Amino acid sequence: MENVQYAEELVREFLVFRGFTNTLQAYEAELSTEIGRNFEVDKILDLVFSVYIPKYQLDRLLSIFSFLKQCFTSPADTVLYTALLKLEQSVLRYYVVNALKSGRQEKVVEFFSASGSYLMQKREDWIAWFAIPYIKNPSLDPQFRMYFSKEWSDTLVLSFRNFLSGIFNGTRIPALLKISTEKNMIKCLKSDIKQLNNKLSELQALLEVKEVELSLLRRSGNSIDSGHKNLLEITTFGSSVDGQAFSGVYEESSTSSIQGVDSHTLSSVKSRDEKLCDSSRMSNAENEQILVSEEDFPEVKVDFQAITVP
Secondary structure: OHHHHHHHHHHHHHHHHHOOHHHHHHHHHHHHHOOOHHHOHHHHHHHHHHHHOOOOOHHHHHHHHHHHHHHHOOOOOHHHHHHHHHHHHHHHHHHHHHHHHOOOHHHHHHHHHHHHHHHHHHHHHHOOHHHHHHOOOHHHOOOOHHHHOHHHHHHHHHHHHHHHHHHHHOOOOOHHHHHHHHHHHHHHHHHHHHHHHHHHHHHHHHHHHHHHHHHHHHHHHHHHHHHHHHHHHHHHHHHHHHHHHHHHHHHHHHHHHHHHHHHHHHHHHHHHHHHHHHHHHHHHHHHHHHHHHHHOOOOOOOOOOOOOOO
8 A cells, every 4th residue: 555655656656757647636536536445456346336336436437447458468369368258248237237226227227328338238138127127126027136136236346356366466566566665675675784884883893892802811821821831841840850760769779678588588498498407307207107007906707697587
């Protein structure tokens, strides 16, 4: 809606700039009729079935179909054009039926007088309808009974709605409407760019602060490394001096310990051999005593006698 109003203002401004006063007057007159209703289906349906038909505004009703034929259909598109002609015929018949239901036969006569030449182009579809103002009860006539039913009128409204939705959804957006859309898009992009620039400035300031902190940390780290290096050199020098002194002491102690181990080993081996000799002697003496004690016992003989059982 906003885009349409902006485009209308652009057209009006251009016509004033060029001095097209007659065109401007016709343009204002067309806008006042609101034929297109901004391509909103519900508003167009409300305009047709709630304003033009009940108020018998036949000229405006016909102008809507002329507008649809010129802007959205062409005879080359036979399917769409034929569908629009059938809808126009049904809407005009609904106009006649509504006038008869309201008891306004004069409006029906006026309708055929004003549109007779146009309707006669399709004689086979309308020839019977020219007699309807003179039929006493057309709602009971088998030829017209269907058009007075609520089901038919509801079907007509639904068909018209579907047709308008189809042609409006497939309509190419005019360049004037795109101007407003692109203008709003550029405005949004400029706002986004401004916000991003502000954020970039904040990040740059934060980066500078972090770089200063990083340089301070590097300086403190270098001073700590130099202190550790000096301490390591001092420790290494002291360790080398202590190592030389310890090596001399270790050589002397190792020599004396080897000598002590040799003398101790010889004495222990000698004592062990003596103990083995003594133990072997004791075992031989015990064996001799056992043999002597076995010879001291005399041999015992046992006589067996036979026992007779009575």
